[in-house]
Amino acid sequence: MRSHTWKPRLRRSSAPLYAAIVDALAADISAGKLRGGDRLPTHRDLANAVGASLGTITRAYAEAERRGLVRSQVGSGTFVNGLMDGDAYSPMLDRSRIDLGPTAAPILSGDLGHCALTAALANLSSRADLGALSGYQSHGGTAAQRAAGARWLGTTGVVASPEEITVCSGAQHATAILLSTLATTTGVLVEELTYPGALSAAQWLRLPTHPVEIDEAGLVPEALAQACRSSRAKVLYCTPTNHNPTTSIMPIERRRAIVAICREYGVTILENGALAPLVPDAPPPLAALAPEATYYIGSLSKATVPALRVGFLRSPTEARHLLENAAAATVWSGSPLLAEIATQWINDGTAAAIRDARRREAAARQTIAAAILKGTPYRAHPTAYFLWMRIPEHRRAMEVIEQAAAQNVLLGPAHLFAARAGSAPNALRVSLAAAKSCNELERGLSILAKLLDGSPTSPWSVMP
Incomplete structure (x- = not known):
């Protein structure tokens, strides 16, 4: 049991403040930011944190308890209710849950990624040079690893030499060292809906973020230019291909416009x-x-397996020494064992084969979603791991999330992706990749479809 200095990110809405607090509580429980048994702030502390009266907080906690989110113990406090420690992503649900929340596909017994990883680990265990792979290595990776990284990035159209590659412990590590190295106190320009890991890294580094409007084609050029002028930020973080959470793919004309604006204002692109x-x-x-x-x-x-925590960062050649210093300051040295597997898989074609299998599986699951959610508007491209669904105005996305959770289905709240506090759209991100099988995915999507087809319930109810 731990005390938690929780402060809600309140959504802008016409709902009463107490209701907005409960919505924020539900979203943070769903996201795993709050765990079972966590002690919430006292009524007075939370009132001070959000600028509310004690009566408002009392009503919020009472409503949260009625909805099964918390429990109160006289003399002890208010605690997050009924959650399971050890469930990394969705502590609201028991082990029979259907997980439509996270992005990455799991390693399933018998699939290509699982078999390849099993074989790679067995091969490593019998190698004569295992001792050398058990020590430290160069901060930014070996020459062979950097060459493999350039080859892997080349499959997505990035032209890079090994001298431009820094090996990192995954994309999140790369994001953190880039922000710490390149961003200044003026902050970071980000899409108004963006990857939560980037927001977390900026918050950890105490960097302000400046949300920029997006549409179906990605960043809106006029909005980016205005944000460059008003914020004076010199770093832009964005995802032009397979955007998370909307799955949009920025067309080439828009990409050229974004590049031109960044050049005009001297903005570096991440x-x-x-x-x-x-x-x-x-x-x-x-x-x-x-x-x-x-x-x-x-x-x-x-693209392969989540356990392969190896990332490749392409930079202008003159910046690599600075990035290696940042890598040394954060992890000192990545795992030589994982980097060796990554290098082998890239060079012998295993990584590409697993990627192609992931594409096929994603396409099959998108086909399932299209059939079950027929008539329900959403956005996705054919090989995306997830889809983006705006909820009609007469329904509340958090209501749908809670109703689904009551039936052991986890969904991704838009709250997680909103760069501007209080401005999360009335929407869901529905993962198709994390369900343990296509049959499980069908069951989860069928529950969601029934919830969306049903008439809206009272604003604060949860289905039994």
Whole structure:
């Protein structure tokens, strides 16, 4: 049991403040930010944190308890209720849950990724040079690893030499060292809906974020230019290919416009390409259009297996020494064992084969979703791991999330992706990849479809 200095990120809505607090509580429980048994702030502390009266907080906690989110113990406090410690992503649900929340596909027994990883580990255990792979290595990776990284990024259209590659411990590590190295106190320009890991890294580094409007084609050029002028930020973090959470793919004309604006205002681009390998025949990355101003973040985890925490960061050649220093300051040395597997898989074609299998599986699951959710508007491309669904105005996305959770189905709340506090859209991100099988996915989507087809319940009810 732990005390938690929880402060809600309140959504802008017409609902009463107490209701907005409960919605924020439910979203943070669903996201795993709060765990079972966590002690919530006292009524007075939370009232001070959000600028509310004690009566408002009392009503919020009472409503949260009625909805089964918390429990109160006289003399002890208010605690997050009925959650399971050890469930990393969705502590609201028991082990029979259907997980439609996270991005990455799991390693399933018998699939290509699982078999390849089993064989790779067995091979490593019998190698004569295992001792050498058990020590430290160069901060930014060996020459062979950097060459493999350049080859892997080349599959997404990034032209890079080994001298431009820094090996990282995954895309999140790459994001953190880039922000710490390149961003200043003016902050970071981000899409108004963006990858939560980037927001977490910026928050950890105490960097302000400046949300920029997006549409179905990605960043809106006029909005980006205005944000550059008003914020004076010199770093842009964006995902032009397979955007998370909307799955949008920025067309080439828009990419050229974004590059032109960044050049005009002297803005450095951090391009997240972690999900780009899933998209065949995507437009050229920003790194190909403006290599002198773009740092490209690639990894293997999303396209192969999540356990392969190896990322490749392409930068202008003169920046690599600075990035190696940042890598040394954060992890000192990545895992030589994982980097060796990554290098072998890239060089012998295993990584590409697993990526192709992931694409096929994603396409099959998108077909299932299209059949079950027929008539329900949403956005997705054919090989995306997830879909983006706006909820009609007469329904509340958090209501749907809670109703689904009551039936052991986890969904991704838009709250997680909103760069501007209080401005999360009334929407869901529905993962198709994390369900343990296509049959399980069908069951989960069928529950969601029934919830969406049903008439809205009272604002604060949860289905039994």
